[in-house]
Amino acid sequence: MRQVFSISILFCSTLLWGQKTLSTDITSATKSHYTKLFFIDSMKGFEVAGIYITSNGFTGYRLALNCSGTFLKTGFDCVSRSQIDSGFWQLKDGNKLLLTSVNTTKSYYFFKVDNFYFIVPEHQKQKFIKDYHATEVELKNAKPFTIDSKIYSPEYLIGFSLMKKYFAKEFVDIASQRRIPN
Numbered sequence: 001m002r003q004v005f006s007i008s009i010l011f012c013s014t015l016l017w018g019q020k021t022l023s024t025d026i027t028s029a030t031k032s033h034y035t036k037l038f039f040i041d042s043m044k045g046f047e048v049a050g051i052y053i054t055s056n057g058f059t060g061y062r063l064a065l066n067c068s069g070t071f072l073k074t075g076f077d078c079v080s081r082s083q084i085d086s087g088f089w090q091l092k093d094g095n096k097l098l099l100t101s102v103n104t105t106k107s108y109y110f111f112k113v114d115n116f117y118f119i120v121p122e123h124q125k126q127k128f129i130k131d132y133h134a135t136e137v138e139l140k141n142a143k144p145f146t147i148d149s150k151i152y153s154p155e156y157l158i159g160f161s162l163m164k165k166y167f168a169k170e171f172v173d174i175a176s177q178r179r180i181p182n
Helices: 002-016 122-138 154-162
Strands: 037-040 050-055 060-065 070-076 081-092 096-100 105-113 116-121 145-147 150-152 167-170
Touching: 060 081, 105 122, 105 154, 116 122, 116 154, 122 154, 154 167
Parallel strands: none
Antiparallel strands: 037 105, 050 060, 050 167, 060 070, 070 081, 081 096, 096 105, 105 116, 116 167, 145 150
């Protein structure tokens, strides 16, 4: 709980201080700017399944992709949660996620930033890359820090910040986690 509170305070402070307008002209950017951003060209169903969240800290959306091939999208805020959409999901060509509900089919691509897996709508792929670059520039002076023996890198902060706009799930290495005594 203390970790979540500390990270929330950190991001609230970045919202209040140190903001500036950035140029995000991707055509002038070189590929070297994106060394920590990975487009994932092959995923397996068990890797895709899980809970993806996009949130500003107060409100947000939760997208649960079940191993059975179904999905449930819910909206939430401080006091309520409501179902928005449901249907089926599938992988196409190993790198495109298709969400099919009653009347629509939406397609998404996968990206990885630090320990975060993002699903980005197909029509927002370039916007995601621009947002990544802008966030990377904004946090260029960020230094790694530690809370409860977990190290938070500048790349982690970039991924955490992008969760405000895009669905993401955090990959946690279960084998490396400490056992909590009873």
